[in-house]
Amino acid sequence: MKRRLLFIISLVILNAVLFAQSVATQQPVPAKDSIARQILPAKRDPARPPKKDTARVLARPDSLVAQNLTDSTAAKTPVDYSTSAYHRVLKENPGFNFFGKAVIRTITERRIAGKEGLFYLFSGLFILLALVKAAFGKYFQNLFAVFFRASMKQKQIREQLLQTPLASLLLNLLFVAVGGLYAAFIIHNRGGSHGISFWLLYGYCAAGLALVYLGKFFVLKVLGWTLRMTASTDTYIFIVFLCNKILGIFLLPVLMAAAFGDAGTVTVAMTVSYVLVIGIFLYRYISAYGYINREVRTSRFHFFLYLCAFEVAPLLLIYKVLLKFV
Secondary structure, three states, X not given: OHHHHHHHHXXXXXXXXXXXXXXXXXXXXXXXXXXXXXXXXXXXXXXXXXXXXXXXOOOOOOHHHHHHHHHHHOOOOOOOOOOOHHHHHHHOOOOOOOOOOOOOOOOOOOOOOOOHHHHHHHHHHHHHHHHHHHHOHHHHHHHHHHHOOOXXXXXHHHHHXXXXXXHHHHHHXXXXXXXXXXXXXXXXXXOOOOOOOHHHHHHHHHHHHHHHHHHHHHHHHHHHHHOOOHHHHHHHHHHHHHHHHHHHHHHHHHHHHHHHOOHHHHHHHHHHHHHHHHHHHHHHHHHHHHHHHHHOOOOHHHHHHHHHHHHHHHHHHHHHHHHHHO
């Protein structure tokens, strides 16, 4: 019994010893670190000199770069192109003088006239005239028919014109704008502006012309109502403003030529404008005198006094005031 027990115990101990040895044999042996192996100083032969580390050696300059540097610093011999085909083609070119003597040109600075404002003003005036012509074509046609006496039905056409007050008002505004511009041109060209701005002078001239004809309209209305001659004064007012409308239409292209033309064009345009103004004023006075003489018996002397008092004197007074105070 004791022998069996000792035998079993010895087998167990032997088995444990064998198992421990098998586990120990299965574990891998740790290899040496490669990095540590590289760090360790290698054994060198004392007879051989130590090698330099290529990573620590400075980079050498490229041979091509060194060659270019030496080529650029070396003295270059100039190349003669006078015998080349390229030089011959440039020399024989008839269109360009490549090898001729240079020409010196004196260039003067271009001065801008600054007439953009006049351009826009004339554009607006022409647009206004075009709108009246497009919207009131019959009125426009009757206006010229009455002025040139192209029809025998003068009274009927006159009544048709009086029934279109909007077109009449627009053309009266056109006359004031064109007449003020014409007066400003005359004063400015004669040196009577005394350094004042042209646009301020134009405003004064247009306002003065509007005041003259507004005053004339109200004075004639009051005289006709006071003297019980309303029909005669209305006819005279119609003739006056009819001639003003025609004058404004005719003066517009003439003034545009005077504003944007050269010295010769300005002289011709202003001469034509003088002829137009004098001719239309004479036509107005003759037509008014003929009608008034049929309605009211009056002498030529009294009509001349009226012209001097109500037509000529206000215009001369406004011109004198503008020359003195503007």
